[in-house]
Structure formats: structure tokens, C-alpha cells
Amino acid sequence: MRMSTAPSSPNSLRPQPWRPHPGPQEFFLNLWQVCFEALFGGAKGPGKTDAIVMEATRQLDHPRYRGVIFRRTYPQLQEIMDRCHRWYSSLGGMFNSQERRWRFPSGATIFLAHCQHEDDKYNYQGHEYQFMGFDQLEQFTESQYLFLISQVRTIDPSIRCYVRATANPGGVGHAWVKRRFIEGKRPNQIYKESFTLPNGQILVLTRCFVPATIHDNPTLVKSDPRYLAWLQSLPEKERKAFLEGNWDVMEGQFFDIWNSSIHVIPTVRPPEGFQKFISLDYGYSKPASAGWWYTDYDGRMVRYREVYSERLIYSELAELILSVTDRNEQIAYCVADPSIWDDRQHHWGTIHGESGAETMQKIFGQRIRLIRGDNRRIIGWNRMRERLKPFQGQGGMWTANLLVMDSCRDFIRTLPGLIHDEHNPEDLDTSGEDHAADETRYAVMSRPQATPAPTAKSPEERETQEFWDAVRKDLSQLQHPPQDEETWEEINA
Numbered sequence: 001m002r003m004s005t006a007p008s009s010p011n012s013l014r015p016q017p018w019r020p021h022p023g024p025q026e027f028f029l030n031l032w033q034v035c036f037e038a039l040f041g042g043a044k045g046p047g048k049t050d051a052i053v054m055e056a057t058r059q060l061d062h063p064r065y066r067g068v069i070f071r072r073t074y075p076q077l078q079e080i081m082d083r084c085h086r087w088y089s090s091l092g093g094m095f096n097s098q099e100r101r102w103r104f105p106s107g108a109t110i111f112l113a114h115c116q117h118e119d120d121k122y123n124y125q126g127h128e129y130q131f132m133g134f135d136q137l138e139q140f141t142e143s144q145y146l147f148l149i150s151q152v153r154t155i156d157p158s159i160r161c162y163v164r165a166t167a168n169p170g171g172v173g174h175a176w177v178k179r180r181f182i183e184g185k186r187p188n189q190i191y192k193e194s195f196t197l198p199n200g201q202i203l204v205l206t207r208c209f210v211p212a213t214i215h216d217n218p219t220l221v222k223s224d225p226r227y228l229a230w231l232q233s234l235p236e237k238e239r240k241a242f243l244e245g246n247w248d249v250m251e252g253q254f255f256d257i258w259n260s261s262i263h264v265i266p267t268v269r270p271p272e273g274f275q276k277f278i279s280l281d282y283g284y285s286k287p288a289s290a291g292w293w294y295t296d297y298d299g300r301m302v303r304y305r306e307v308y309s310e311r312l313i314y315s316e317l318a319e320l321i322l323s324v325t326d327r328n329e330q331i332a333y334c335v336a337d338p339s340i341w342d343d344r345q346h347h348w349g350t351i352h353g354e355s356g357a358e359t360m361q362k363i364f365g366q367r368i369r370l371i372r373g374d375n376r377r378i379i380g381w382n383r384m385r386e387r388l389k390p391f392q393g394q395g396g397m398w399t400a401n402l403l404v405m406d407s408c409r410d411f412i413r414t415l416p417g418l419i420h421d422e423h424n425p426e427d428l429d430t431s432g433e434d435h436a437a438d439e440t441r442y443a444v445m446s447r448p449q450a451t452p453a454p455t456a457k458s459p460e461e462r463e464t465q466e467f468w469d470a471v472r473k474d475l476s477q478l479q480h481p482p483q484d485e486e487t488w489e490e491i492n493a
């Protein structure tokens with residue numbers, strides 16, 4: 001696409017004398033009439049935040065225009081608020097700090113908003129925005145983003161609807177942002193893609209990624225050469241990500257062992273005869289995730305079905321689980337998030353005082369037995385990793401002790417995107433979409449540990465083993481344990 005000059009009145013960017021820098025920033029700002037979704041940046045410092053703050057002002061002449069700019073948390077929003085004060089007041093904007101809303105002389109409004117927790121997205125349900133901007137989109141989850149952009153609409157066709165975002169590599173959203181905007185796509189090209197809204201409606205949307213680096217921002221390079229020097233002095237991985245905008249180096253993947261060509265298998269009917277069970281992580285304003293598993297003769301777990309859904313109360317979720325379970329399927333148990341034994345909030349008004357687990361068990365009846373999941377997180381993650389560890393099976397084919405059928409799309413979409421918790425690297429960052437992972441952890445913890453690949457014993461080890469096996473056998477034949485407890489413990493040590 002040809003780069004053009006700054007857009008002209010009445011939809012010109014203001015305030016004057018702010019002008020986009022020629023190059024990527026100007027290109028990004030000129031996409032507004034031709035592209036619904038656009039992502040700007042990759043690297044640090046090209047003027048991403050300025051671009052979003054300014055883009056939001058484009059349609060201020062329309063009294064019915066409503067724009068909104070998001071950051072994930074409130075403290076992060078402060079930077080945007082400061083920036084807006086600098087520019088929006090010179091456009092006659094008045095700030096209502098309680099509602100974090102700018103109102104302009106025409107009646108147009110721009111909101112500054114945050115969406116820290118998964119369910120905060122519902123605070124914006126039913127609101128109508130024509131412009132939605134996300135600064136640092138890599139800090140949001142995909143489900144937050146998809147829900148929020150479904151609120152972008154207008155009843156006035158003279159106001160254009162579109163979404164703009166900025167991002168750096170890294171963060172809980174790294175994987176999905178990369179997949180949505182970058183992977184397999186050429187920069188500065190507009191792509192059409194069909195998109196399913198949470199209500200099931202399908203839309204065809206246009207999408208574009210505009211990469212840029214600090215070298216595209218002469219203001220910053222000139223006014224603060226130390227910032228460029230700091231970027232150049234970063235360790236290699238960070239330098240590649242933040243100076244060059246390289247999206248391949250900052251994965252920080254929690255399950256770096258994940259390999260879809262090994263772990264994902266074609267969907268087939270689950271075989272008869274193997275034990276089957278369900279795992280469940282409950283959520284109402286965040287997705288509830290349920291997985292159906294069978295274990296084969298080798299103890300390998302295979303996920304063959306899933307449900308991933310929001311806004312279902314316990315009874316509805318239990319009914320949904322029953323309805324997708326085949327009539328003749330024998331389900332040994334459903335292992336669930338232990339907190340549902342304490343959660344009484346989503347069904348008050350129906351059966352007062354009953355826990356979520358009790359409600360579900362009543363609906364499951366004799367068909368499925370609900371059991372508490374073991375919620376020891378670190379042990380659970382380690383056991384999951386152990387199961388995911390690839391090994392060569394029959395005929396030298398690579399496989400693992402945990403496999404997933406390709407119809408389990410939400411598991412396959414969310415698991416590889418989870419990242420380490422910055423403060424506790426043994427755990428994952430819970431601000432990501434971790435519901436399928438949590439429920440899989442309960443599933444894994446409900447099974448005996450995966451059998452490690454057999455390792456050969458040395459002759460000495462074998463002899464010692466045989467000796468102690470013989471001692472244990474003799475002891476087991478004794479009618480009574482020895483009187484002296486110490487001796488008993490020593491022998492059994």
C-alpha cells in the first residue's frame with residue numbers, strides 16, 4: 001500500500017501541531033478507512049502510545065462518537081491518562097476523573113479503561129464504542145480481546161468502527177497476538193479473516209500488522225539518545241525483541257515441551273473398554289473448561305472431547321456435560337476444582353446454601369461421581385510436564401503420555417501460550433487463559449504418575465534390590481512385627 005500524507009479535515013488528527021512521523025506511524029494512522037483491526041509496533045519506542053492516543057481523537061466532530069483506550073491494569077493506565085491530559089485538554093476536552101471520561105465540545109467522548117481480571121470485560125458489555133484502542137495488547141488474554149471488540153459497533157453509519165492496538169513481544173498474550181497478527185502474514189498487508197463472536201455470529205474482518213522500531217521515531221532518538229543506548233545494551237534476547245521487534249525470541253513458554261506434531265492426534269471415536277473420566281475447572285465470568293479423557297493400557301492419557309464456555313451456572317454446566325457425554329460412555333469420575341465445594345454464589349435463588357459441587361452431583365446422579373481435584377500446583381505442573389515429555393514409542397514413533405485429539409481446540413489454543421509467572425517461575429502466570437491447563441492438572445493428579453522410561457540397573461544395584469526384596473518377603477511372612485520399633489523402621493527403610 002502507498003503511504004499517504006496526513007489525513008485531511010474533517011477527520012484530521014489533532015491537536016495540531018502533532019503530526020505522525022512519516023513511515024510506519026503515518027501508515028498505521030492512515031489505515032482507519034480501510035482496515036478494521038491493526039496492530040502497531042513490536043519494538044519499543046516507535047511512538048505506539050502516541051499513535052493510539054491520537055487515533056482516538058479522529059472522529060471527535062461526531063456528537064455520538066464514543067472511543068475507549070484500554071490498558072490491562074489501572075496503574076498502567078496512568079501513563080495514558082497523563083498523555084491524554086497533555087493533548088485532549090487543548091481540544092476543549094473536559095475530564096471526569098470518576099468515570100475516566102473525556103467529553104469534548106461536540107458531545108463526543110473518549111473513555112480510559114482497564115480490564116485487569118478476566119471478568120472485568122463484562123463491565124463493558126452492552127456499551128457501544130466506535131473506536132477501541134489497546135495499548136500493550138500482549139498483556140491481555142485473547143478471550144478479553146475478543147469479547148471487548150465485539151462491543152465495537154454503531155447505529156450511526158457516518159461514524160467509522162475500528163480497533164487499534166500496540167504490542168511488544170512477551171507477556172501473557174504473546175502467543176495469541178503473534179498468531180492473530182504476525183505469524184504467516186506479511187507486514188503492512190491487509191488480510192481478511194473470518195471471526196466468530198462470543199454469540200456465535202461470524203464476521204469477516206480486515207486485519208493488518210505494521211511493524212516499527214525506535215528508528216521510526218526521530219523525536220525520541222533526538223530528544224533522548226540514552227533510550228536508544230539502553231535498548232542497544234540489553235541482553236541479546238531482550239535486544240532482539242525490544243530493539244528489533246523480533247517476535248520469535250520472547251516466548252517464555254511454560255510448557256516449552258509442547259509440540260503439536262507429537263501431542264495433537266486426529267480425532268477419532270474414543271475406543272471402548274478404556275477407563276474414561278472428566279476433569280473440570282469451573283468459571284462463570286471466565287471460561288469453565290471440562291476435558292474428557294481415556295487412559296489406555298500403557299496409562300497414557302488421551303483428551304478426546306472438551307467443553308469451554310462462559311456464563312453457565314453450575315446446574316447448566318452439569319447438564320451440558322451430561323448432554324455431550326455419550327449415553328453408553330462409562331465415566332469413572334469427574335475430578336474438579338476443589339473450590340467448587342465452597343462456592344455457593346452462582347445458584348442462590350434456586351437452591352439456597354448448596355455448594356456448586358453439590359448442585360452438580362445432584363444433576364450427575366449415579367451417572368458421574370464428582371471428586372475433589374488435588375490442587376498442589378507445582379507438583380501438578382511437574383507431573384503434567386512429565387506426561388508431556390516426548391519419547392519414542394512402538395516403531396520409533398515419537399509420542400507422549402498425554403495426547404490431545406485435534407477437536408479439543410481450546411486446549412490446543414491456550415496451553416502453548418501460557419508463560420512463567422515472573423515472581424514464581426515454577427508456576428505459570430495466572431493472568432493468562434489457564435482454565436484448560438488447570439483442569440488438565442487435576443486430571444493428571446487424579447492418575448498414578450506417568451511411568452518413566454525404563455532405565456537399566458547396574459549388577460550391583462540389581463543385587464542390592466534382590467537382597468531387600470528377599471528381606472521384605474521374609475518380613476511379610478512374620479505373624480507379628482518385631483517388638484522393637486526402631487528395628488522395624490530400619491528394616492523397612
Ligand SMILES: Nc1ncnc2c1ncn2[C@@H]1O[C@H](COP(=O)(O)OP(=O)(O)OP(=O)(O)O)[C@@H](O)[C@H]1O
Nearest residue numbers: 019020021043044045046047048049050051219220
Ligand atoms: N509523531 C510524533 N510527534 C512528536 N512526538 C512523538 C510522535 N510520536 C511519538 N512521539 C513521542 O516519542 C516518545 C515515545 O513515544 P511513545 O511513548 O508513544 O512510544 P512507544 O512506542 O509507546 O514506547 P514504549 O514501547 O516505551 O511504550 C513520546 O515522548 C512521544 O510523545
Ligand SMILES: [Mg+2]
Nearest residue numbers: 048049050135
Ligand atoms: Mg507505549
